[in-house]
Amino acid sequence: MKKIMSFKMSAAVAMAMVLFSSSLLFAAGPWNYVRQLPAADSGVKLGLPSALSIDAVKQRYYVVDAEGGQLVSFDKDGKFLAAFNAGGELKTPLSMARTSSGALWAVNRASSELLYINPRQQKVQRFSPKYPDGAQILPAKVAVDGKNRLFLLDQRRGAVLQLDDNLSVVQQYSGGKEFKGFVDFKLKGQQIWALDGLSAAIHQFSVAGEVAGAVTLEGLEFPVSLEVDSAGQFYVLDRHAGTVVVFGPSGDLRFSFLGKGKRHGQLWYAKELVFDWEEKLCVVDEGNGRIDILTR
């Protein structure tokens, strides 16, 4: 496990350079539709796309299909590459993260487990991580940072957790008195941004566990996912309204785009927002069975 989690400096530097250059190239302008995953004429079908993972180095998209029990990869142009079901071990997968060595962490909702998948060795290990008090963690999302550190969103307590190589909790990130539970989080360098959906609040933490602040957002119906751009703006996905709402760093409403529906540029019970390596905005749209990719 230590080896898997080993720090890959070159990958981190490459990722940082990609992110930095993207912030210069894609500074402003209206958001425009680029493509969808899978392409309408590709013959590839997603049952219930529930999450998206990005490989910024290889410039690939990995879609988690909860209904199909598979992970589906696409290249930077949206061309279908492969579908992988881990030998039938994936049962309602909800989230995945790829380590720098190519191994995968996946949340298996049907068994409420965390899977560690080594695609090269065709080996799947199942884990049920626990809190220090023995309570089982109920994973909903998984992420890996540039140092291959593992982060989970736990539904039992609504907290984001950092786990060590032995899958022990080394850090917990949660809100204060009004905290209802995080529904999404994003890792950005040494910062963690987490969205409390029911309280419509974004919390910021350092990876070390310090609370850096929180902003409350107004005018949202049912926020489920967030992203943070290189200018520090928050992009919040409103699942019921079918919109992406953009807020300034202090929570001031800037603008919103997209809308509820089934055509391009419309969302139907969308689940997640993810920026790719060029800060193109990817919207995981469960109801429409696709990932919409937008740029500006």
Add this chain to the structure above:
Amino acid sequence: MLMTKMKTILILLAVSLVLPTAALAVDCFKCHDTAEFKGRVVHSPVADADCLSCHGPHVSRHKKLLLQSERDLCLQCHEQVADTVANKPALHAPVREGRCSSCHDPHASAQKKLLRQSGGALCFECHEETKQDYKVSHQPFSRGNCTSCHAAHGGDDNRLLKSVGSDLCFACHNQSKKMEAKHLGQDMSGMDCLACHHPHGGDSRNLVRSVSHAPFAEKNCQACHGKDLGIDSCLTCHDDVLGSFNFAHNHLGIAGQGNPCISCHNPHVGDQQGMLPANIGAACRDCHADTFARQEKNLHKHSNWNRCSDCHNLHGSDGVAMLKQKNDVCNLCHDQHKGFTHPIGDDALDPRNNQPMDCLTCHNGNDGSDYRYFLRGSGERGLCVQCHQSY
């Protein structure tokens, strides 16, 4: 002498003011039976025979030849109601829709406030499900004094309660030593009495809701209290329930470090199994206020739309909106529609997103809509051209 002249002038002035109105009223009553305008309570313009204060005699854009829409016309004089409409977040549906005459007779009535019927009978015309026979009834309920607790036009609470928490109850009930003792000496000012007591009626004198959690019934408070275990307070006994959340969408993670179970389940008593309220929507509304707000605005909605658990799996589901049987949920009740419906299923793909069509493609059973059968557009054209663009 001067006084006599003044009197004559005043009488003449009064006659000159009254005569035209009286003459107009006479004209109206030539055709309109005066009996329909008589009652114990008469609307003041009718009493003054001032029909033209509300109606135009010749033509109007509004039904009944009203000078303005019903809502605007009434609110013009009834400023207190206008203030409620402008400032209260929760409005009674007829008020929101400007249908004042659903409850009030604009001319005359045997009831005070020009109500069409006496309190309870009037309310039960729409709130039929509320009309129940209880072994023991709350006095305002049995007497039909709904407005003892509910504000008829609007309020701060979606139940249109006049006040919330214990303030509502303490308006009539005194906080006695005996009552405090029954509540283990707790400060009752912050309590939500309605969480445990049914405001309309019940089986017992204290109107405690009918289904009790076993530890509560056994007065075994320590089974749950005294430990800060979050969800484990419940899982200690109900560990088999945890698997019912293992779906793509579930209702965990909604209470932070606290116990998500009590977001929906009352840990002490309820109206039905699972210690849920009889009106299941009441448990859903707190978190899904946006859905309820949309539903309330729409003209047509699914019957029993407040019974969320008819269509949704409340612990978890692999469907996008936690629907039962995913998008096949409608067949639970409308199975016969399969025989004559628009093609649905894997062989009928929606051209907008290439997904299989289902009932919910055209019907909005969740929010309702302004179209018949809560269609997502006009059934004559607007809905169909979404896909059939050459239609």
